[in-house]
Amino acid sequence: MTAKEIRESFKKFFEAKGHHIVPSAPMVIKDDPTLMFTNAGMNQFKDIILGNKAPQWQRCTDSQKCLRVSGKHNDLEEVGHDTYHHTMFEMLGNWSFGDYFKEEAIAYAWEFLVDVLKINPNNLYATVFEGYEPEGLERDNEAAGYWSKYMPADHIINGNRHDNFWEMGETGPCGPCSEVHIDLRSEEEKAKVPGRDLVNKDNPLVIEIWNLVFMQYNRKADKSLEPLPMHVIDTGMGLERLCMAIQGKKSNYDTDVFQPLIQEIGNIAGMKYGADAKVDVAMRVIADHVRTIAFSIADGQLPSNAKAGYVIRRILRRAVRYGYTFLGLKEAFIYRLVDTLNESMGEAYNELIAQQTLIKHVIKEEEEAFLRTLETGMKLIEKVIADAKTAGKTTIEGSEAFVLYDTYGFPLDLTELILKENDMTVSEEDFNAEMQKQKQRARNAAQVETDDWIVVREGETQFVGYDFTECDTQVLRYRKVKQKKSEFYQIVLDKTPFYAEMGGQVGDKGIITCGEKKIEIFDTKRENNLPIHLAKSIIDDMSAPMHATIDTKDRRAIECNHTATHLLHAALRKVLGSHVEQKGSHVDARSLRFDFSHFKKVTQEELRQVENLANEMVRDATNREEFRDTPINEARNMGAMALFGEKYGDKVRVIKYGCSIELCGGTHVPNTGNIGMIRIINESSVAAGIRRIEAITGESISVLLNDMQDNMAYLASLFNNAPDVTIAAKKALEENQELQKTAMRYVTDRAKVVKEDLMKSVEQINGINVFTISGYECDEVVRMIAQNIYAEKRENTALLTATYEVDKPMLNIVLSDDLVKDGLNAGKIIREAAKHIKGGGGGKPNMAQAGGRDIEGLNAAMEAMKNALK
Numbered sequence: 001m002t003a004k005e006i007r008e009s010f011k012k013f014f015e016a017k018g019h020h021i022v023p024s025a026p027m028v029i030k031d032d033p034t035l036m037f038t039n040a041g042m043n044q045f046k047d048i049i050l051g052n053k054a055p056q057w058q059r060c061t062d063s064q065k066c067l068r069v070s071g072k073h074n075d076l077e078e079v080g081h082d083t084y085h086h087t088m089f090e091m092l093g094n095w096s097f098g099d100y101f102k103e104e105a106i107a108y109a110w111e112f113l114v115d116v117l118k119i120n121p122n123n124l125y126a127t128v129f130e131g132y133e134p135e136g137l138e139r140d141n142e143a144a145g146y147w148s149k150y151m152p153a154d155h156i157i158n159g160n161r162h163d164n165f166w167e168m169g170e171t172g173p174c175g176p177c178s179e180v181h182i183d184l185r186s187e188e189e190k191a192k193v194p195g196r197d198l199v200n201k202d203n204p205l206v207i208e209i210w211n212l213v214f215m216q217y218n219r220k221a222d223k224s225l226e227p228l229p230m231h232v233i234d235t236g237m238g239l240e241r242l243c244m245a246i247q248g249k250k251s252n253y254d255t256d257v258f259q260p261l262i263q264e265i266g267n268i269a270g271m272k273y274g275a276d277a278k279v280d281v282a283m284r285v286i287a288d289h290v291r292t293i294a295f296s297i298a299d300g301q302l303p304s305n306a307k308a309g310y311v312i313r314r315i316l317r318r319a320v321r322y323g324y325t326f327l328g329l330k331e332a333f334i335y336r337l338v339d340t341l342n343e344s345m346g347e348a349y350n351e352l353i354a355q356q357t358l359i360k361h362v363i364k365e366e367e368e369a370f371l372r373t374l375e376t377g378m379k380l381i382e383k384v385i386a387d388a389k390t391a392g393k394t395t396i397e398g399s400e401a402f403v404l405y406d407t408y409g410f411p412l413d414l415t416e417l418i419l420k421e422n423d424m425t426v427s428e429e430d431f432n433a434e435m436q437k438q439k440q441r442a443r444n445a446a447q448v449e450t451d452d453w454i455v456v457r458e459g460e461t462q463f464v465g466y467d468f469t470e471c472d473t474q475v476l477r478y479r480k481v482k483q484k485k486s487e488f489y490q491i492v493l494d495k496t497p498f499y500a501e502m503g504g505q506v507g508d509k510g511i512i513t514c515g516e517k518k519i520e521i522f523d524t525k526r527e528n529n530l531p532i533h534l535a536k537s538i539i540d541d542m543s544a545p546m547h548a549t550i551d552t553k554d555r556r557a558i559e560c561n562h563t564a565t566h567l568l569h570a571a572l573r574k575v576l577g578s579h580v581e582q583k584g585s586h587v588d589a590r591s592l593r594f595d596f597s598h599f600k601k602v603t604q605e606e607l608r609q610v611e612n613l614a615n616e617m618v619r620d621a622t623n624r625e626e627f628r629d630t631p632i633n634e635a636r637n638m639g640a641m642a643l644f645g646e647k648y649g650d651k652v653r654v655i656k657y658g659c660s661i662e663l664c665g666g667t668h669v670p671n672t673g674n675i676g677m678i679r680i681i682n683e684s685s686v687a688a689g690i691r692r693i694e695a696i697t698g699e700s701i702s703v704l705l706n707d708m709q710d711n712m713a714y715l716a717s718l719f720n721n722a723p724d725v726t727i728a729a730k731k732a733l734e735e736n737q738e739l740q741k742t743a744m745r746y747v748t749d750r751a752k753v754v755k756e757d758l759m760k761s762v763e764q765i766n767g768i769n770v771f772t773i774s775g776y777e778c779d780e781v782v783r784m785i786a787q788n789i790y791a792e793k794r795e796n797t798a799l800l801t802a803t804y805e806v807d808k809p810m811l812n813i814v815l816s817d818d819l820v821k822d823g824l825n826a827g828k829i830i831r832e833a834a835k836h837i838k839g840g841g842g843g844k845p846n847m848a849q850a851g852g853r854d855i856e857g858l859n860a861a862m863e864a865m866k867n868a869l870k
Contacts, residue, residue, distance in 0.1 A: 003243050003257045006117075007063050007348065010092045010237075013112050014061035019094055022057075024349070025647045027065045027088070028301040028308060030503075033527060034169070036308040037067040041093035042168075042213075042234045044647065047529040048097055049173050049215065049232055052460070055097040056650075063239065064091045065295055065349065069311055076318065080285030083204050083251035087315060088292035089238055096233035102178075105212050105233045106146040109180060113210075114150075117246055123183045124151060125199050129165055129176035130158035135225060137165075140176045143214065147178070157199055166213045166234075171450070173215045173228055180210040182245050209245060210237040221452040253284050256344070261287040264340045269327040282326035289319035290337045290363075291345075297359045298351040300583055300643070302687040303366050316363065317370050324374060325414050332367035335360045358597055358689045365688030377408030381415065385422050394423065398430020405431075406438070449482040450490075456543050457494070461531055465497040465508070465667060466626075470549040473512070475542045491519070491533040491542075497550050498524040500531035504585035505562055505666040510550035514539055519546075555667065557589035560675045560697040563624075563657065563668045564614065565594045567678065568695065570660040571613035572596055575606055582643055583690050587666070591681075591696045598691045602683050607693070614678045617658060621673030625656040635663060677701050744780075751784040758785070765869045768819065769797045774862060777803040779810055783849075786812045790847050793817070798869060802862040804855050809837040811850040811861055820845045829868040836861040 001009070011021050025044035029035045035043065041064040047053040067088050069076045079085050094108065106126075113119045126147045131139040139158065147156050158164075159179065167174040183195035184205040198206040215232035217225040243255040253262065262273050265283045273283050293303075296312045303313035316334070323329035338352075338360050346353040381404060388396050396419065404410035412431055419426055455477045464471050476492045491512070498521065501507035507524030512533070523534045565585050572580045576598055584595035602610075627635070629651045636642065639661045640654050648663065655664045657672050669675060675697050681704075682694040696704060715725050722728035754773070763770045771789070773782060782801050789799050799814040811833055813826040820826075826848035834841050839852025 001117075001246050003239060003255065003344075004348065006243060006246060007090070007092065007239060009116060010112065011061055011063065013116055014059075014094045014108070017059070017094075017108060019059040019061040020057040022060050022062045024062060024064045026299040027067050027295050028299040030300075030646075033525060036311065037069075038064065039066055039068045040064075041066070041091045041236050042095070045095060045097075045234075046168075049168070049234075050528050050530075051229065052528055052530045054460075058097050058099040059095065060097075061094045062092075063348070064093060065089075066091050067292060067296070069315065076315065079288055080281050080322070083253060084207055084241055084244070086240060086252070086288050088288070088295055089240055092237045092239055092242070094233070094235050096231075098230040098232070101231050101233060102143050102212075102214050103146050105214070105235060106143065106150075106178065109210055109212060109235070110150045113180070117242075119182065119245065121151065123195070125155045125157060125181040125183070125195055126151060127157045127159035127164055127179045127181065127199065129178075130160060132161045132165065137176075137225075140164075140178070140214075143176065143178045154194075154196060157196055159200065163200055166211070166215075167219060171219050171221055171452070173232065174217050174219050174225070175213060175215040175228075177211055177213040179208045180212070181206060181208050184245060184250065205250060207241055209241050210235060221450060253287065258284075258287045260340050260344050261290065261337055264337055265327070268333050268336060269323070269329055271327060278326050282322040285322045286319045286334065286337070289315050290334055290341060293319070293334070293363060294338055294341055294352060294359050295349070297362050298349075298355040300646075302362060302583075302690060304687075313366065316366050320367055320370050321374070321410075321414060324371070325417065330371065332364050332371065334367055335364040338363065357599075361599065361689035362687050373408055374410075377404055377410050378418075380404065380408065381410070381418055385419070385424060388424065389422075395425050395427055398427040398432070399434055401426045401431045402434035402438075405435075451480045453477040453479045453492075454542075459494045461493060462495045463497075463499075463531060464495055465499050465550070466628075468497050469552050469555065470547065471495050471497050473546050473548045475546065478538065478542055487536075488522075489535045489538050491521075491535060491538070492530060493533065493546075493548060496524075496531055496533070496548055498531060498533055498548065499550075499555075499667050500524045500526035502526050503664065503666055504565075504587055505558060506586075506588045508550045508558075509554055510548065512546050512548050514541070514544045514546045554589045556669075556674075557698060557700075558587060559667050559669045561589070561592040561695075562587045562666050563672065564675055564678045564695060564697050565592050566655065566657060566660045566662050566664070566668075567614040567617045567672065567675075568594055568610065568680075568693065569596070569662070570617070571610045572598075572693075574613060575609045576602065581641070583686075590700060591694060593692060593694050595686050595690055595692045597689055599689050601685070602691055602693070607680055607683055610693075611678060611680050617660070618672050618675045618678060620658065621671050622658045624668055624670050624672075625654075626668075627654040627656070630654050679704065747778060747780045747784065750778065751781045751788070754781060755785050755788065765798075765866055767796070768869055769794075770866070770869065771797070771799045772862065773799075773801040773803055774858070775803060777801075777805065779803070779805045779808075782810065782812055786814050786847065786849075790814045800862060800865045802858040802865070804858065807855060809839070809852045809855045809858050809861075811837065811841065811852075811865070813843075813848050813865060815846045817846060824869070829865055832868070833861040833864040836864060 015021055025038055027038050029038055041062065042049065048055045065088065069087050076087065079087055113124065114121050128144045129140040131137050144156055164177055164179065165174065166177040181199045183190060195206055213234040215234060216228055218228050219225060240252040240255065240257050243257055244252045247255050249255050252258065262283050265286050266273050271279055273280055293312060293316050301308050301312055303309055303316055319334055323333060338356060342352050342356060384396055384400050401412060401415045404415055405412060415426055456475045459476050473493045473495045476494050478489055478491045481488055481490055498508040498510060499505065501524065509523065510521050512519040512521060517539045519535045519538055521533045521535055525532050525534060565587060569582055579597060581597045583597055586593040632648055632650055632652050635652050635654045638654060640663045642648060642663060652663050653665055655662050655668055678695055678697050679701050680693050680695045684692050686692045712725065716722060719725055719728035758771050758773065763772060782803050786799060794816050795818050797816045798819065801812040803810055811830055813830050815824050815826050825845045827842045827845060830841050830843065830848040830850045834850035834852055836857035837852030838854040838857065839850055841848060841850025843849055
């Protein structure tokens with residue numbers, strides 16, 4: 001069976017068991033502050049599991065694209081070195097929300113593996129939770145009993161708390177789990193050591209393929225456990241590992257999931273997979289990483305220097321490094337693998353096909369930028385090696401290697417490889433110490449302590465902010481949070497007009513009142529699809545009836561900017577073409593930012609056209625048409641565009657202003673005329689194929705116009721309030737240019753006179769012909785003389801100057817090439833001499849310059865330069 005057939009057979013099997021097939025959620029998570037990437041199939045169901053939302057279907061199944069690059073699940077630097085770990089992988093899963101539990105989950109797993117996929121049952125083992133006495137947890141005898149219906153007792157193995165008790169996080173839903181392992185070794189190997197002895201022992205051929213999680217507890221902040229009100233089944237099976245088992249391979253990378261990519265990498269590099277261990281690792285790394293990079297870009301996450309974007313950039317650069325170091329690929333090549341990836345996965349994930357051009361452009365630009373950085377890093381490491389050799393050292397400091405890693409993306413093994421070629425080593429212990437320091441800094445910065453939720457009453461949050469700016473409400477629950485030495489409270493209401501940050505729109509601010517008492521809400525976030533109101537303090541009686549009111553001035557400004565993004569999107573598509581698609585946005589009360597796909601800079605003329613079109617729509621004063629709970633297909637038929645990387649339900653909200661029709665959950669003005677005006681203030685590049693416009697609306701434009709008017713008035717005053725400032729400024733510039741020409745003629749004449757005098761007074765120091773200039777002199781004159789003497793290529797000659805202009809001291813040194821060959825260095829000499837004038841400088845070995853703050857030190861500086869020649 002091919003990977004495609006295995007994936008489809010899994011979904012069809014569970015569909016026949018009454019499960020609803022749900023599409024894969026985006027791999028990049030945009031509206032959950034606790035996660036950057038989908039790292040398990042259950043992520044899209046978190047709000048159901050946490051009890052924040054009722055399940056639409058009690059049984060679900062899917063194939064979910066996942067990414068694991070850090071934490072307990074994976075270490076990026078290990079991917080490629082073994083045969084079964086990956087960054088991006090597909091997780092086949094089935095879920096039950098309050099329907100079936102352990103017995104059916106185990107029965108379904110066995111039926112699919114043995115009856116559908118025809119796996120030999122003798123090769124299968126199951127682990128069950130052995131219990132944990134400190135928490136009063138007994139062995140999962142229930143699961144063991146169900147497994148005993150299908151396999152002998154010696155194939156049912158006890159697992160410890162680490163391997164067989166699954167937890168969502170520090171707090172939250174958890175429970176015992178049962179892993180299915182498969183033994184893929186030869187019969188001879190099985191006869192020597194039974195498979196049960198190798199389960200969870202890191203044997204590459206005795207591996208876990210399926211994990212059945214039985215969620216039945218809730219972990220509280222004090223680490224105690226309480227029963228979950230609804231039992232949940234959450235299973236996950238890695239498609240790549242399953243393909244290895246079904247296709248009779250010894251490595252995930254030998255399956256049809258990866259082989260087309262590996263073969264294409266071999267073609268590009270002119271190398272063969274399987275001939276050299278280091279080359280094989282490099283090919284596996286690249287084949288794995290190109291999948292992660294392409295899917296992330298397709299989901300709207302571009303490489304960058306922050307958060308999720310930094311993770312993607314780091315993965316891309318790791319792939320480039322391996323190609324550069326072990327395959328000899330010194331030019332961009334990863335983007336060339338996108339076509340091969342699309343051939344094997346494009347049918348299952350059509351976003352790859354739809355975004356193919358963008359994906360290739362972004363990857364190619366990132367590769368080329370990093371290859372330039374690598375060249376800079378190579379020069380830096382050459383300097384480190386040269387300095388170490390000069391000092392007679394054969395080992396470089398671990399801290400220097402860490403700078404290469406942290407700043408230029410050089411992994412330790414690349415540094416070690418280059419050092420080895422120079423008969424040198426690096427202190428690995430010091431490097432690891434620096435790495436640990438950085439990780440600790442990151443952990444400290446991100447550390448968040450949350451208390452348990454204090455439940456005031458049960459219920460679900462109802463958002464009324466589309467229709468009301470205030471409402472009566474009650475607190476459902478609240479808790480204290482500590483982060484970076486600050487404390488605040490998270491509050492969940494039963495009814496709220498506060499919009500929680502989502503889809504690029506910031507959260508609302510406002511107040512919650514209870515009689516005379518007041519709770520100030522400084523932000524509203526969304527966590528697991530739950531609106532959470534953030535407050536610095538709370539009142540004593542949180543069970544009392546309350547009234548919630550948003551900051552309406554702030555909300556109206558946000559709405560103006562959000563609606564403006566829709567109008568600009570429509571205008572951009574009209575002016576630039578239908579290829580324009582939204583790739584991100586940020587909307588707050590002050591301004592808006594809109595990212596979109598376009599492969600060249602937007603000209604000033606095009607920007608003006610876009611702005612004019614958008615403002616025409618503002619002046620048309622078009623009323624908002626809003627369609628809530630619209631079936632997704634009906635919304636598409638209306639002309640609404642679904643954005644890649646967004647997760648839509650079966651029913652959506654459509655916002656329409658004339659020709660602008662968008663799927664959107666944000667808040668908007670009732671009429672485009674409320675915006676007043678839209679002004680584009682900047683256009684720039686975000687990444688290859690992605691442009692960004694920044695704009696303002698309404699009151700912000702009034703502020704801008706006032707500032708511009710004030711600036712123009714000030715400029716006019718500089719030109720004696722000339723009636724036309726442009727003409728006056730142009731005239732002043734022309735006059736300035738003429739004065740500069742006159743001044744330069746004076747400098748040139750003065751330089752000739754000074755040089756003629758200079759040539760008459762040569763001083764001999766250590767057999768060297770030394771010319772000196774001291775005292776007051778124009779800097780430009782001195783520089784011109786220095787350049788003339790340097791250009792004359794004299795022998796055994798040095799020029800030393802210690803001059804000042806107004807109150808600024810300046811030093812210059814010029815050395816003839818033969819003096820440099822003899823060991824003199826102008827840059828080093830001037831750095832020492834500059835200390836006397838309280839300054840600094842530098843330059844080349846034969847020509848250098850320095851400036852300072854202390855004129856009184858000029859004589860001492862001149863003596864220092866002369867002494868250096870001695």
